[in-house]
Amino acid sequence: QVQLLESGGGLVKPGGSLRLSCAASGFTFSDYYMSWIRQAPGKGLEWISYISSSGNTRNYADSVKGRFTISRDNAKNSLYLQMNSLRAEDTAVYYCARGDSTGCPDYWGQGTLVTVSS
Amino acid sequence: QSVLTQPPSASGTPGQRVTMSCSGSSSNIGSNTVNWYQQFPGAAPKLLIYNNNQRPSGVPDRFSGSKSGTSASLAISGLQSDDEADYYCAAWDDSLNGPVFGGGTQLTVL
Numbered sequence: 001q002v003q004l005l006e007s008g009g010g011l012v013k014p015g016g017s018l019r020l021s022c023a024a025s026g027f028t029f030s031d032y033y034m035s036w037i038r039q040a041p042g043k044g045l046e047w048i049s050y051i052s053s054s055g056n057t058r059n060y061a062d063s064v065k066g067r068f069t070i071s072r073d074n075a076k077n078s079l080y081l082q083m084n085s086l087r088a089e090d091t092a093v094y095y096c097a098r099g100d101s102t103g104c105p106d107y108w109g110q111g112t113l114v115t116v117s118s
Numbered sequence: 119q120s121v122l123t124q125p126p127s128a129s130g131t132p133g134q135r136v137t138m139s140c141s142g143s144s145s146n147i148g149s150n151t152v153n154w155y156q157q158f159p160g161a162a163p164k165l166l167i168y169n170n171n172q173r174p175s176g177v178p179d180r181f182s183g184s185k186s187g188t189s190a191s192l193a194i195s196g197l198q199s200d201d202e203a204d205y206y207c208a209a210w211d212d213s214l215n216g217p218v219f220g221g222g223t224q225l226t227v228l
Contacts, residue, residue: 035217044120045155045163045206045219059215095162103210104153104217106174108162 002026002107004096009112016086016116022079022096022109030054030074033099036081038092039111046092049081050099064090086116121146122207124220131228135195138223140207142188146218150210152190154183157204157222166205167192194225202227 008020020036035050049060049070058070069082079096093113097105123141130136140152151170155163165174167183170190182193190209194201207220 037217044221045208047217047219050216061214061216100153100168102151102153102169104168104208105155105163106153106165106168108164110162 002098004098004107004109006094006096006109006112009094009114011115011117012086013118014087014116017082017084018086018114020081020083020094020096020112020114022081024077024079024096024098027098029072029077033103034070034072034079035097035099035103035105036068036070036079037095037097037105037108038090038114039095040089040092043092050103051079083114086114088116090114091116120221121211121214121218122209122220124205124207124223126221127224127226129226129228130194130197132197132199134197135193136197136225137191137193138205138225140190140192140220142190142209142218144188145213146188146209146211147185147190148188149212152183152185153208154181154190154192155206155208157206163206197227199227201225 003025005023051070067085071080093111095111096109098107100106154167156166157163170185171183204222211218
């Protein structure tokens with residue numbers, strides 16, 4: 001069965017950095033687009049980045065462009081999100097998600113909480 | 119401010135049929151299919167409907183989706199207390215080149 005397991009969340013000070021990881025299993029990872037989606041406390045879902053199956057194509061929401069970098073290692077079945085220059089408004093649960101044929105998520109991980117606070 | 123517009127709340131009594139809407143534009147719902155997700159407090163979203171009206175394996179047929187133009191709807195028939203959750207719509211947006219979500223509808227079973 002498809003499993004996505006995020007890790008790397010935690011408490012970080014404003015301006016700091018954090019790297020999230022997502023370990024995938026139960027499907028051929030290299031065949032799928034992958035996305036990071038976040039949910040601030042008590043708020044809705046916000047897509048922040050996707051990466052193509054090969055890693056050649058990436059896109060970002062304006063809210064994180066220039067600060068966050070998505071990457072993947074198909075040999076390790078892993079997805080990553082490097083987050084720099086973190087702000088209080090980046091506080092959220094970050095989900096790793098597999099993209100369906102349209103690019104929208106079908107399977108989601110359980111999420112990892114990132115808290116940006118001094 | 120979410121790109122897709124959903125009513126913040128909906129409610130119904132057990133056994134009733136409830137519907138919730140999702141409004142978008144020509145760059146998202148108008149030109150791409152719609153997914154719906156169910157999310158319980160403290161849990162990750164789960165795919166409920168894909169390709170406007172298809173149910174993944176394991177999703178009861180009480181849940182149904184439809185799309186017309188730049189709007190979509192999710193219907194739940196035979197409402198149960200276990201259906202109390204947040205429901206989100208999503209579609210790919212050709213202008214933003216990424217998926218966009220609605221703000222979510224919180225369903226209360228009275």
